Amino acid sequence: MKESLSVITRPEVKNYPITDNLEELLGVLPGEIKNGLEREDDPEDLLEIVVDLGRLPEARFPNRVVALLKRQVTPEDLDYIVSRVGEFGKDNRAGIARTLHRISAIRNRQGRIIGLTCRIGRAVYGTLDIIRDVVERGQSILLLGRPGVGKTTMCREAARVLSEEFDKRVVVVDTSNEIAGDGDIPHPGIGRARRMQVPYPELQHDIMIEAVENHMPQVIVIDEIGREAEALAARTIAERGVQLVATAHGNTLERLLMNPTLVDLVGGIQTVTLSDEEAKRRETQKTILERKSLPTFEVLVEIMDMGKLAVHCDVAQAVDKILRGVSPRPEIRIRKKDGEVEILKPSGEGEKAGKFLPKKEQPTPCKIFSYGVSKNRLERAIWELKVPASLAKDYSEAEALITLKSHYRRHCNKLKEVLPKDIPVYQVRSNTYTQISHALQEIFHLRRIDEEEEGLKEVQEAIQRILTDGEMIELSPQRSHVRRLQHQLIEEHGLKSESIGVEPFRRVKVYKSSEQ
Numbered sequence: 001m002k003e004s005l006s007v008i009t010r011p012e013v014k015n016y017p018i019t020d021n022l023e024e025l026l027g028v029l030p031g032e033i034k035n036g037l038e039r040e041d042d043p044e045d046l047l048e049i050v051v052d053l054g055r056l057p058e059a060r061f062p063n064r065v066v067a068l069l070k071r072q073v074t075p076e077d078l079d080y081i082v083s084r085v086g087e088f089g090k091d092n093r094a095g096i097a098r099t100l101h102r103i104s105a106i107r108n109r110q111g112r113i114i115g116l117t118c119r120i121g122r123a124v125y126g127t128l129d130i131i132r133d134v135v136e137r138g139q140s141i142l143l144l145g146r147p148g149v150g151k152t153t154m155c156r157e158a159a160r161v162l163s164e165e166f167d168k169r170v171v172v173v174d175t176s177n178e179i180a181g182d183g184d185i186p187h188p189g190i191g192r193a194r195r196m197q198v199p200y201p202e203l204q205h206d207i208m209i210e211a212v213e214n215h216m217p218q219v220i221v222i223d224e225i226g227r228e229a230e231a232l233a234a235r236t237i238a239e240r241g242v243q244l245v246a247t248a249h250g251n252t253l254e255r256l257l258m259n260p261t262l263v264d265l266v267g268g269i270q271t272v273t274l275s276d277e278e279a280k281r282r283e284t285q286k287t288i289l290e291r292k293s294l295p296t297f298e299v300l301v302e303i304m305d306m307g308k309l310a311v312h313c314d315v316a317q318a319v320d321k322i323l324r325g326v327s328p329r330p331e332i333r334i335r336k337k338d339g340e341v342e343i344l345k346p347s348g349e350g351e352k353a354g355k356f357l358p359k360k361e362q363p364t365p366c367k368i369f370s371y372g373v374s375k376n377r378l379e380r381a382i383w384e385l386k387v388p389a390s391l392a393k394d395y396s397e398a399e400a401l402i403t404l405k406s407h408y409r410r411h412c413n414k415l416k417e418v419l420p421k422d423i424p425v426y427q428v429r430s431n432t433y434t435q436i437s438h439a440l441q442e443i444f445h446l447r448r449i450d451e452e453e454e455g456l457k458e459v460q461e462a463i464q465r466i467l468t469d470g471e472m473i474e475l476s477p478q479r480s481h482v483r484r485l486q487h488q489l490i491e492e493h494g495l496k497s498e499s500i501g502v503e504p505f506r507r508v509k510v511y512k513s514s515e516q
Contacts, residue, residue: 005168005453010296013137020120020121021096021099021101021121022043022102024101024102025037025049025096025097025099026038028079028084028096029049029080029081029294030080030081031185032068033049033057033069033077034218036057036059036066036067036069037049037059037281037327040059040066042061043405045061045062046061047062047119047120048060048118049297050115050116050117050118051073051078051116052073052106052116053073053075053116054072054273055072055073056069056072056073056075057067057077061398062122065514073121075313075351078116081118081140082094082105082113082116085103085182086182088105088113089176089178089199089200090200090201090418091201092106092107092175093105093177095183096181096182096183096267096424097183097184098181098185098187099182099187100121100123100156100180100187100189101119101120101121101182102119102121102176102177103116103117103118103119103179104117104119106454109135109328111468115389120467121178122153123153123187123189124150125160125189126159126160127150127157128161129335129341130307130333130335130341131154131311131333132161132460134301135245135301136166136311136392138243138245139297139299140244140246140296140297140298141297141298141299141300142246142248142251142266142299142300142315143245143248143251143301143303144146144248144250144251144256144297144300144301145251145302145303145304149229149303149304150303150516151223151303152178152223152247152443153219154177154303155179155181155223155245156190156224157189157495158221159179159190159191159193160189160190160191160193160247161191162190162191162219162243162245163191164192164362169217169218169391170190170218170250171192171194171195171196171215171217171219171221172194172196172219172220172221172222172224172274173196173208173220173221174186174195174196174197174198174223174514175222175223175224177224178358179195179221180193180195180336188379193420194215194217201251202227203233204222204227204230205227205229205230206384208220208234209236209237212236212237212242218243219243219244219245220244220248221245221246221249222244222245222246223246223264224249225246225247225249226248226249226262227246227261228261228262228264231261231262231296232257234246234296234297235296237263244297248262248265249262250262251302251311252256252302253266253300253315253318253319253322253328254322255460257269257278257319258460258463258464258493264292264293266295266297266300266315266319267291267292267295267296268292268293269289269290269291270289270290271287271288271468272288273287274286274288281377284374284376284436287471288323288409289323289468290317290320290323291299291320291323295315295316295319297315298316299312299313299314299315300312300315300318301310301516302330308330308333309332310330310333311321311330311331312328316327318330318376320476324376325374325376327380327384328363331343331344332344346502363478364392365389366387366389366390366443367398367400368382368389368390368392368398368399368400368401368402368443369391369392369394369398369400369401369402370391370401370402370403371401371403371404371407371411371422372404372406372407372431373403373428373431373436374431374436377431377432377433378391378415378436378440379391379432381437382440385437385440385444387440387446389440389443389444393420394419395418396420398419398420398423399420399423400423400424400426401419401423401424401425402426402427402428402432402436402440403415403425403427403428404427404429405427405428405429408425409428424443424444426439426442427439429474429475429476430473430474432462432473433456433461434454434461434463434475435458452481452482452485455475455476455482455483455485456482456485456486456489457484458486459475459489459490459494459508461509462475463490463495464510466491466495466510467469467495470512472505472509473509473510474508474510475507475508476504477501477506478507478508480506483499483506483507486508487499487508490510494513495510495511495512495513496511496512496513497509
């Protein structure tokens, strides 16, 4: 079924008041550094101030770095700042009372502070408007995104909106005092929500459970779920009917599924062995991956950039699709310059919008026969690339053939006899989605997407297959820096790898170690 995107626009708050308490941060800096910063014209864009022993102090903005002094930082400069901020916790973070600024320390081997990162904390009112309708439904929401993209800011605003505008009992579990600031009195940015501080990061899961058992919240807000104990605590809280708003490490749902520590947040994964008849009916291998249980979070939001989100409104359905080899299609929400929110909403089931095809010169339809290649993965690639291809039922109607190299070597003569004359043959090294996708791109002369992104996507798929089936897989040839990233990811999952072949066809081979 073909998809179309409906566009919904709705007026939103046009101006977003920002509270950054910058004067309080300037007040803890030595006079010379403070004067250097005050000479800048755009302090409202300041991200952080870095003060390292023996180096020039720096002010970091989104697109530039400014040296604040011509001399190097001395131990006295560091002592001056340390004496004027709160106490440093076990996580080497401190703050300034009733502000959202975070001061993080770098220590030498003897424990002495030799560097400080003073990160600007801002309460931005109105940022939740882009997912306000989701928050209103009372569903648990998990926020993902790279550091600095606004996850904590959105958590803070969720606490304020739910406590003030919806009059709900909200408790913020504030591990590093990033949501509600330093000191015993929380920052007004969390509204009427109550804040529970965490003495040590490893105790966060205990405080999460304590919040539910002792204070009867309707909503719990948590920043940075990163340990298995915290994931289990989150599940316990959700099962008691409490709405959760939380952030976690990771950029996308697919990456989260590759994280064995946090995968339980979205339902977990288990290996299931099918009967021969069921495997044949599904046209798949006997051992497959399935979701283990209901997700802790019903909604997952990928913060792609400031003012641009991908919203998976049904996490269970999205995970099921991914495990079947089908990419889910989330809502894309964009805040425009005039403050309106534009929602690109899929009208049916399907994949991500094709990003390979140029707008002009659409390719000619083509019937493709797969020989030894997964039909499910081929259909997925056809849909994702939005190419006018279909699967040929037999050799006679085929206009192109995609096959494994090993199959083609063994049955070359037979294939030449049964295939129509001059039919192009595209060979892939392994039966992975990425290599099948590459073959389709070659058939339709499509522009390839970013090689680093594609290389990491391919190795993730290979890792999952090896952990399930134990087979050895050769990846596509890549440049050296992409291979290096692939090797690192493989090592993180306890597998072995090596580079084989010669340039420009050098590639990575992935396999289990003999001990596994």
